[in-house]
Amino acid sequence: MTFRSFCVVFVLVVSLAACKASSTHGTGKGTVAAVDLAKSEITLDHGDIPGIMGAMTMTYAVPDKKVLEGVAPGAKVEFDLKVVNGEQRVTAIRVQ
DSSP: OOHHHHHHHHHHHHHHHHHOOOEEEEEEEEEEEEEETTTTEEEEEEOOBTTTBOSEEEEEEOSSGGGGTTOOTTOEEEEEEEEETTEEEEEEEEEO
């Protein structure tokens, strides 16, 4: 393999690795501790989310503000959590 061929292959491999996003999905259950519509965030006191994280109280970004409609502190919820490159986002909430 020539040096030039090596460089081409190296650039392709690095480019493909950079394009691959690491993502995980999970479902959790918990209680709403707070909702911040202005910041599009929700704080949840939740149980374990298998394969993602243990039980805790944590604030999550909610990219779609419509997901927060009708959700209030104290509500028991089931939620979908998406983790992309280490960033956690709540993508759906179902009030129980």
